[in-house]
Amino acid sequence: MAQRVVLGLDAGGTSTRCAAVSADGAALGYGRAPGANTFSGDDPAAALEQALRGALAGLDSADVAHAVFGLAGASTGGGARAAGIAQAAWDRIGLPGGPVVTDDIAVAFASGTSGGxxxxxxxxxxxxxxxxxxxxxxxxxxxxxxxxxxxxxxxxxxxxxxxxxxxxxxxxxxxxxxxxxxxxxxxxxxxxxxxxxxxxxxxxxxxxxxxxxxxxxxxxxxxxxxxxxxxxxxxxxxxxxxxxxxxxxxxxxxxxxxxxxxxxxxxxxxxxxxxxxxxxxxxAVDGAFGAAGLALRASGAPRGAHAALLRRAAAADGRSGPRPVP
Missing domain, CATH: 3.30.420.40 (ATPase, nucleotide binding domain)
Structure with a gap:
């Protein structure tokens, strides 16, 4: 049976990570790529694309309901460029619509707590x-x-x-x-x-x-x-x-x-x-799951899905989970 999938992507100077998550906060796929510096002369969209493809492996892209990308530098005068890079990676895969682009700060906070x-x-x-x-x-x-x-x-x-x-x-x-x-x-x-x-x-x-x-x-x-x-x-x-x-x-x-x-x-x-x-x-857990948590909240997922995702991510990493915030 088809299920709704949300994507969370966290891109920094060292690495790019993407998580595919179900509506109830269960991890479905994960992709990793090199860093995506939005201010470099390289092709950062290629790193985003690689991480996206890894997370979507074995999943139907038609089931993607929402996505949040956290890109370093998106809030310091680089918002338009970050949005363009994210959309370029999205389009290369052939996904409809586009992701919501925010900065890595909001994503990092959402990687430690489901509160606002x-x-x-x-x-x-x-x-x-x-x-x-x-x-x-x-x-x-x-x-x-x-x-x-x-x-x-x-x-x-x-x-x-x-x-x-x-x-x-x-x-x-x-x-x-x-x-x-x-x-x-x-x-x-x-x-x-x-x-x-x-x-x-x-x-x-x-x-x-x-x-x-x-x-x-x-x-x-x-x-x-x-x-x-x-x-x-x-x-x-x-x-x-x-x-x-x-x-x-x-x-x-x-x-x-x-x-x-x-x-x-x-x-x-x-x-x-x-x-x-x-x-x-x-x-904080892996930032890809923080971005996915933001995507869950924006997509109208059940209350508590974000907190459940953080607990699962923390447990998988061998640490005690963050405190859930109502």
Missing amino acids: TGAVLIAGTGAVAARVTGGAVQSRCDGHGWLLGDEGSAVWLALEGLRAGLAALDGRGGPTSLHTRIAARLEVPAGDSAALVRAAHTCRPAELGELAPAVTAAAGEGDAAAERIVADAAQRLLCSLAAAAPDAADGPVVLAGSILEGGPVADAVRAGLRERGAGAPLR
Whole structure:
């Protein structure tokens, strides 16, 4: 028997993920593709198309009732371009109509709670904090990209680690293992600062973000320079959250992104939230399911389908589910 299908897609600089979901919040299909940078000269629609095809494999596209795409940068002057990219991917598959396009912030919040009001702090490749009201972003802080902001993000951690490592090599900074750890990941000699600089300059921002675990691992093993970077990252993230959502007790706080999934930065952020008097933060599931949750709500799915989807996604990922919000 034919069933209604909704699609949720979450596209960032590192990866693109798409989930196909039934009207009662059960996952039906899933697709993954490389990142889709809407401001690059590449073809981001191709990544969206690949993820869409993966999610729809074995399903009848005629059953698709609604879709929500969350694209990084859609709310910062890139809305028209993001909508065009989404529609191009949609048309290549031959689906009727088109998806609703929003930003990755609203999707991240919906990946942690089925409620409409609260705050979200994201730290992955980039970093941004926002206050969400009625399911829409009311105010935000940072998210300005790696060159001008994204403080506390994976790219920020990597750049600070590189700077500390180079400072140790040329005598400006104290001893640290960061240059050795990062050089190993970049596959260059540890003591060759010129080689380290050349390798770093060849990396795209998302590739730089992949160096962040070298910094957090060093901090976990007591490297003083890395510990300072991690502490600074947490404070910058908390500062962004405080600016975007001053009242931490007004609704849940959702934490999203690889940096806040676990590790020393996440631990420090959680401790800072406790000091602010906020309740236990909610951990976001895969953003594709958050986007699918928004699609469920927009499609008139039964009340509770979004919360059920988040619980199932959390259970499948081996973690306790987010609190359902009536």
